[in-house]
Amino acid sequence: MGYKSTQECVNDLEKNGHLVRIKEEVSSDLEMAAIHLRVFENKGPAIFFENIKDCKFKAVSNLYGSVDRSKFIFRDTIEKIKTLIDLKNNPLDALKHPFKYANVGLTAFSALPKRSLFSNPVLQNQTTISSLPQIKCWPNDGGAFVTLPLVYSEDIDKPGVMSSNLGMYRIQLSGNEYLKDKEIGLHYQLHRGIGVHQTKSNAKNKPLKVSIFVGGPPSLTLGAVMPLPEGMSELVFAGALGKRRIRYSYEDGFCIASDADFVITGEVFPNENKAEGPFGDHLGYYSLKHDFPMMRVHKVYHRNNAIWPFTVVGRPPQEDTSFGALIHEITGNAIPTEIPGLKDVHAVDASGVHPLLLAIGSERYTPYYKDRKPQEILTIANHILGKGQLSLAKYLFIIAGEDNPKLTTHDVADYFMHVLERVDWTRDLHFHTRTSIDTLDYSGDGLNSGSKVVIAAAGEKKRTLGTNLFDLNLPAGFTNPKIVIPGVIAIQCDRYFDKKTTERQMQLLSEKLTNIDSSFPLLIICDDADFVSANLNNFLWTTFTRSNPSHDIFGVESFVENKHWGCNGALIIDARIKPHHAPPLIKDPKVEKRVDALATKGKSLYGII
Numbered sequence: 254m255g256y257k258s259t260q261e262c263v264n265d266l267e268k269n270g271h272l273v274r275i276k277e278e279v280s281s282d283l284e285m286a287a288i289h290l291r292v293f294e295n296k297g298p299a300i301f302f303e304n305i306k307d308c309k310f311k312a313v314s315n316l317y318g319s320v321d322r323s324k325f326i327f328r329d330t331i332e333k334i335k336t337l338i339d340l341k342n343n344p345l346d347a348l349k350h351p352f353k354y355a356n357v358g359l360t361a362f363s364a365l366p367k368r369s370l371f372s373n374p375v376l377q378n379q380t381t382i383s384s385l386p387q388i389k390c391w392p393n394d395g396g397a398f399v400t401l402p403l404v405y406s407e408d409i410d411k412p413g414v415m416s417s418n419l420g421m422y423r424i425q426l427s428g429n430e431y432l433k434d435k436e437i438g439l440h441y442q443l444h445r446g447i448g449v450h451q452t453k454s455n456a457k458n459k460p461l462k463v464s465i466f467v468g469g470p471p472s473l474t475l476g477a478v479m480p481l482p483e484g485m486s487e488l489v490f491a492g493a494l495g496k497r498r499i500r501y502s503y504e505d506g507f508c509i510a511s512d513a514d515f516v517i518t519g520e521v522f523p524n525e526n527k528a529e530g531p532f533g534d535h536l537g538y539y540s541l542k543h544d545f546p547m548m549r550v551h552k553v554y555h556r557n558n559a560i561w562p563f564t565v566v567g568r569p570p571q572e573d574t575s576f577g578a579l580i581h582e583i584t585g586n587a588i589p590t591e592i593p594g595l596k597d598v599h600a601v602d603a604s605g606v607h608p609l610l611l612a613i614g615s616e617r618y619t620p621y622y623k624d625r626k627p628q629e630i631l632t633i634a635n636h637i638l639g640k641g642q643l644s645l646a647k648y649l650f651i652i653a654g655e656d657n658p659k660l661t662t663h664d665v666a667d668y669f670m671h672v673l674e675r676v677d678w679t680r681d682l683h684f685h686t687r688t689s690i691d692t693l694d695y696s697g698d699g700l701n702s703g704s705k706v707v708i709a710a711a712g713e714k715k716r717t718l719g720t721n722l723f724d725l726n727l728p729a730g731f732t733n734p735k736i737v738i739p740g741v742i743a744i745q746c747d748r749y750f751d752k753k754t755t756e757r758q759m760q761l762l763s764e765k766l767t768n769i770d771s772s773f774p775l776l777i778i779c780d781d782a783d784f785v786s787a788n789l790n791n792f793l794w795t796t797f798t799r800s801n802p803s804h805d806i807f808g809v810e811s812f813v814e815n816k817h818w819g820c821n822g823a824l825i826i827d828a829r830i831k832p833h834h835a836p837p838l839i840k841d842p843k844v845e846k847r848v849d850a851l852a853t854k855g856k857s858l859y860g861i862i
Contacts, residue, residue: 255329255496259468259514259560262326263301263313271322272299272313275857280306281397283844286390286565289314290840291848291862293565293572298322298861305386312386312561316471318572323579326471330494335583364492366414369502373511374556376504381434382426382550385515386561391533392841395542396428398532400564403466403477404439405508406450409457414501414508418446419487421477424465424517429528431547438529439463439521439546442692451521451546460520463548464507468514468562470495478576480584480641505551514559519548531835536605536798537568538835540693543700567838568794569602577602592640594633596654599662600643603790604797607691610646611662612637616653616711625653627681627709634707638685645691647703648797653711666738666789673718673740673774676710678808679819683707686803695835696801704803719772728761731778735786743777743785743792749829752804759807759825766809769823778827785828799828 256262266272273292279285285302292300293315299322302312317323324331387397402424408416425431425438441447447463454461466473472495476487492498500511507518526544534540564572597613600606618628630651637643637651650672654660660671683706690696690703697703718740725734725744733745749755759778766776777796779785785795800806805827808820851858 256326256470256472257497258470258512258556259313259562260558262316262471263299263560266299266316266322266326267301269325270298271325272301273297273857273861274301274303275851276303277851277857278304278306281308281386281388283389283392283841284847285312285314285386285388285563287840287844287848288851288858289563289565289572290567292858293318295862308386309384310386310555310559310561312388312563314563314565315572316562317564317576317579320575320578320582323575327475327494327579330472330496331583334490334494364489365498366486366488366492367498367500369500369511373500373502373504373509375509375511375513375516375554376502377557378555378559380553380555382437382517382553383434385426385553386563387427388561388563390565391539391567391838393539393836394428394532395425395528395530396431397426399424399426399465399467400566401467401474401562403469403473403510403513404441404447405464405466405510406447406461407508408450409454409459409461414488415486417486417488417508418450419473419477419491420446421474422447423532425529425532429542431527435550436527437517437519437548437550438527439548440529440532441546454521455523458523460522460549462507462520463518464509465517465519466510466513466515467517468560469510469512470497470499472497473499473510473512474562475576475580479580504554507551509554514556514561516554518551518554520551521546521548525549533565533567533838534693535566535569535571535573536608536691536693537794538695538798538837541695541835543692569605569790574602577606592633592636594629595637597662598637598643599665600646601665601793601797603665603793605694605794607642607645608647608694608696608797609793610637610643610649611665611668612649612651613654613660613662614651616655625656625712627651627653627711630709630711631683631707634683634709638705638707647690647694647696647705647802649705649707651707651709656711656713665793669741670718670739672708672710674714674716675712676708676774677715678774678824679812679821681709682806682819682824683709684803684818694798695833696799696805696831698801698804698833703801706802706806716771716774718774719770723770725769726765728758728765730758731762733782735782737777737786737792738789740773741775741777741792742773743779743782745780745782746778746827746829748780749827749831755827759827762825763807763809763811763822766823769809771822774823776823776825778825778829780829796826796828799830799834800826 422441472491476491527547529545530542531539594615601609614630614633685705807825809822811820
């Protein structure tokens with residue numbers, strides 16, 4: 254739908270029964286976020302906050318809280334955008350089928366950003382940072398954050414919108430040592446789009462001009478997070494998706510998106526960093542306080558009747574889960590097209606996205622099925638780990654598609670059972686030690702520091718997976734074994750103490766399990782086996798967010814041969830909470846009671862939560 258503004262989107266959703274209004278006064282300190290979480294958990298509508306305590310602005314959240322609602326918002330353009338991305342990846346198709354793609358070139362041209370020559374409605378009003386909705390999502394957050402910011406920067410060597418970057422990097426508005434109304438924090442890494450721009454500006458000893466757009470057409474938000482093919486502008490994509498060219502102008506040298514609700518402008522000077530965080534993040538834990546770029550605020554603009562969109566980040570599934578599903582639907586063919594031999598890849602949302610990748614590749618190096626073993630899929634795995642956001646993966650499972658052509662990476666339980674039926678732990682583990690991992694992942698041995706493992710499985714089925722628990726004869730300290738899925742057992746263990754103690758514990762466990770039935774090739778050591786075995790999501794979240802492959806993988810009858818590590822028996826992953834891990838996100842009970850009150854008869858959320 255070609256919305257011109259957030260207001261148009263809100264009106265359309267309300268007209269079609271996709272939005273609820275919160276008329277009661279609510280606090281931006283935890284309460285709005287708690288309302289959002291509760292409505293999302295109950296598969297509820299978008300939420301419009303009419304009355305924010307001590308704030309003159311209104312806000313909206315959960316716009317993309319379901320795939321169906323996201324598709325409704327973009328109902329007129331999704332199919333055309335899929336075609337545009339497919340054509341970007343396969344340009345020869347336009348020559349082979351000229352009539353089929355006749356309107357695609359027109360779509361791309363009509364999506365080019367358009368400069369506003371006369372008036373820009375965002376410039377009608379100015380305000381301050383402290384006057385904006387100061388939304389704090391989790392009790393231990395370091396302050397108020399912008400959770401749907403569209404951060405715009407330009408290449409100092411190639412200024413202009415066509416060489417710009419539009420990304421979603423979180424913004425801290427208050428707290429820590431930021432000077433009120435004068436400084437805010439930007440959380441991004443130097444290898445990201447804006448980071449490249451900053452590096453170039455630093456080299457010239459000049460500040461990087463940054464504009465932060467909040468609100469505007471939903472297409473602008475989606476454009477900021479899309480993993481677009483190389484050379485495709487986020488602004489062009491947003492224009493095509495929204496059926497309307499993105500309008501902009503310049504003020505004091507800063508780009509101002511004419512359709513945004515708010516624009517914060519400022520400069521990032523070389524080597525000016527301040528502590529940012531903590532912040533409740535998408536792994537389900539707090540990302541802790543670290544130095545990140547600090548922006549000196551220039552001006553804060555807003556249009557008349559501006560609306561502040563926000564979301565809440567936490568343990569999946571959250572609103573960004575359905576947003577991610579929409580992105581996958583639009584760009585599903587893009588990454589396999591860019592990596593030869595790759596058929597399917599899935600960053601598993603339940604594990605916090607980046608910790609776990611499941612992939613299916615082609616195995617064409619071995620001509621006979623009985624001799625099939627991982628070869629080509631190892632080459633594909635290396636390619637995956639060198640590709641953009643996929644490089645953040647900590648665990649990469651990859652299988653040969655020829656072994657089961659019907660299997661997809663989105664059937665997670667079936668995928669794991671396929672791997673465990675075929676994997677050979679003596680051969681199929683491939684570690685990358687002392688490498689970089691996601692900044693938000695604290696399972697490693699330092700910020701950005703950790704390890705990766707590729708588990709590649711190909712060939713005939715080697716075992717039938719166990720479904721009935723038997724006496725494991727566990728050593729002292731190990732209790733309560735529970736079957737998670739066929740072939741996987743969760744075992745509860747005393748709390749983690751230190752590395753030496755863990756190595757002794759795992760050695761004792763290995764000695765006790767030397768003769769364990771091969772029908773259970775994977776053992777998960779955890780703090781609470783009942784929790785891990787309760788459902789698939791608990792297993793995925795606990796196992797892959799609380800383990801660092803090089804430190805926390807052990808095995809029954811393990812060995813090292815020519816620097817290759819493997820094991821003859823079951824693989825063991827220690828997924829207990831470690832002292833250096835970040836704390837998990839826990840709701841505030843007092844705030845939850847205030848949300849309960851909104852669900853009573855006569856209140857705004859009656860019948861919704």
